[in-house]
Amino acid sequence: MIGRRQLLATGGALGLSAIPRLGRARSPTRVVVVGAGIIGASVAYHLQSYGAAVTILEKSQPASGTSRNSFAWLNAFSKTPQSYYMLNLMGILDWHRLQQEIGPKLEIQWGGGIAWHGTAPGEIQKMRATLARLQEWGYPIGEIGRADLLGLLPGVDPGPFGAAWRSSIDGTFDPVATTHTLVDAATTKGAVLRTGVSVTGFDIQDGRIAGVKTTQGLVAADAVVLAMGNDAPPIAAMADIKLPLKRSRGVLAHTAPMPQIFSRVVMPPDCDIKQNPDGRIVTGSNFGDSGDLAPSPEVGQRFLDRLHQYFPKMPKPKLDYMTLGYRVLPVDGHPVVGRASAFGNVHVASMHSGMTMAPVIGRLLAIEVLDNVETPFLADYRPGRFA
Known part of the structure; x- marks a missing residue:
C-alpha cells in the first residue's frame, strides 16, 4: 500500500525540478547518460537541471x-501492483510539470x-473490475453508455456495443x-549530446567505473546511467549487471497529415487510434x-x-508509412531502475510504459x-532482483 507521505510526495511532484538543488559539491558531478530515447532524454534533462555535468552518448540519433x-x-x-500504478500516475503528473518548465515547445x-x-460478458466483467480498482486508487475514470460514446465521438459507428469507459x-x-x-532542453541547460558514438566498455578504477569507453575515445564519469532500451543488456553485462528482456513487437500505421479529427486516445475493441x-x-x-x-x-x-x-464519415485516410517497434519489456513486465552492480556508480533505467513514466523516472533517478x-517509489523495481 502507498502511505500518506508517498501520496503527499506524488501530489507535490509538480514543480519539483524547478527548485535549485542546494548543497551540491563545488564541482558538478560528471554523469554519462547512455541512450537518447525518451528515458535517456528525461534523465539527462533532470540531471542537468539539478546541477550535474551531463554527457549524452547516442549510437545513432535521439x-x-x-x-x-x-x-x-x-x-x-x-498497471499493477499499486506501486507500478503510482509510478505511472506520477509520470502523468510530471508531464504537466515539464510543460510548465519547458513551455509550449513541449506539446501534449x-x-x-x-x-x-x-x-x-467476460470482457465487460473484466473491464468493470479494472474500473473499480482504478477508482479505489483514485484514478479519474468511469463507465459510460452508448449515448455518451456517440456524443463524445461524433460520427463513430461502434458496432455491437457492450460497455465503454x-x-x-x-x-x-x-x-x-x-x-x-x-x-534540446537538456543541452540548452548545458548538457553535451554526442551522436554516432557506441559504447565498447568501461574504465574501472578502484572498484568504480571512472569512465565509459566508446568508439570515439574515453568519456570520464563520476556516474553512469544506462538508458539504452533494447540495446542495454550486453552493455550492462560489461558492468556485471543482469538485465533480462523479452521480445514484444508492435506494428503501427501512420497516415498522411489530415485535418484534426481525434483530440483523445480512442480504443475500439480491436485497435487503437490517436492523432499527432x-x-x-x-x-x-x-x-x-x-x-x-x-x-x-x-x-x-x-x-x-x-x-x-469505426469512423465511416471521416475522409478516407491515406497510408504514409509503417513502423515496427520492439518494446523495452523486462521479463517480469516491470521497470528495472536504479543503482546496479558492485561498482556502485552505475544506474540502469529499462522499462515498458517509458512514455508515461519518463519524467518521474528522470526526476527520481x-x-x-x-x-x-x-x-x-522505486523499491519494488531495483535491478538486484535479477542478480
Whole structure:
C-alpha cells in the first residue's frame, strides 16, 4: 500500500525540478547518460537541471530506437501492483510539470482516453473490475453508455456495443518530437549530446567505473546511467549487471497529415487510434505483442480500413508509412531502475510504459544519482532482483 507521505510526495511532484538543488559539491558531478530515447532524454534533462555535468552518448540519433516506434498513450490503466500504478500516475503528473518548465515547445494532447467493448460478458466483467480498482486508487475514470460514446465521438459507428469507459487524465504526444524537445532542453541547460558514438566498455578504477569507453575515445564519469532500451543488456553485462528482456513487437500505421479529427486516445475493441499534432493519425492492433505481423503496406491498409469502419464519415485516410517497434519489456513486465552492480556508480533505467513514466523516472533517478539516496517509489523495481 502507498502511505500518506508517498501520496503527499506524488501530489507535490509538480514543480519539483524547478527548485535549485542546494548543497551540491563545488564541482558538478560528471554523469554519462547512455541512450537518447525518451528515458535517456528525461534523465539527462533532470540531471542537468539539478546541477550535474551531463554527457549524452547516442549510437545513432535521439529517438531513433523504441521511442520512434511508440504509440505513446500516457496512462495508468492496466498497471499493477499499486506501486507500478503510482509510478505511472506520477509520470502523468510530471508531464504537466515539464510543460510548465519547458513551455509550449513541449506539446501534449490532454484529451483523455475512451475505450469500448463488444457484448462478450467476460470482457465487460473484466473491464468493470479494472474500473473499480482504478477508482479505489483514485484514478479519474468511469463507465459510460452508448449515448455518451456517440456524443463524445461524433460520427463513430461502434458496432455491437457492450460497455465503454472514459478517462479524463490520459494524454498522448508525438514521441519523436517530445524526445527531441527534452534533449534540446537538456543541452540548452548545458548538457553535451554526442551522436554516432557506441559504447565498447568501461574504465574501472578502484572498484568504480571512472569512465565509459566508446568508439570515439574515453568519456570520464563520476556516474553512469544506462538508458539504452533494447540495446542495454550486453552493455550492462560489461558492468556485471543482469538485465533480462523479452521480445514484444508492435506494428503501427501512420497516415498522411489530415485535418484534426481525434483530440483523445480512442480504443475500439480491436485497435487503437490517436492523432499527432502534425495531423498524422496513428493506429495499430491494440497494445499487445504483434507477433510476426509484418509492417507492410498491406497490413497498414488493413489497419486503415478498420479505422474507417469505426469512423465511416471521416475522409478516407491515406497510408504514409509503417513502423515496427520492439518494446523495452523486462521479463517480469516491470521497470528495472536504479543503482546496479558492485561498482556502485552505475544506474540502469529499462522499462515498458517509458512514455508515461519518463519524467518521474528522470526526476527520481537524478535525485538518487546526485544525492546518493534510494527513493521508496522505486523499491519494488531495483535491478538486484535479477542478480
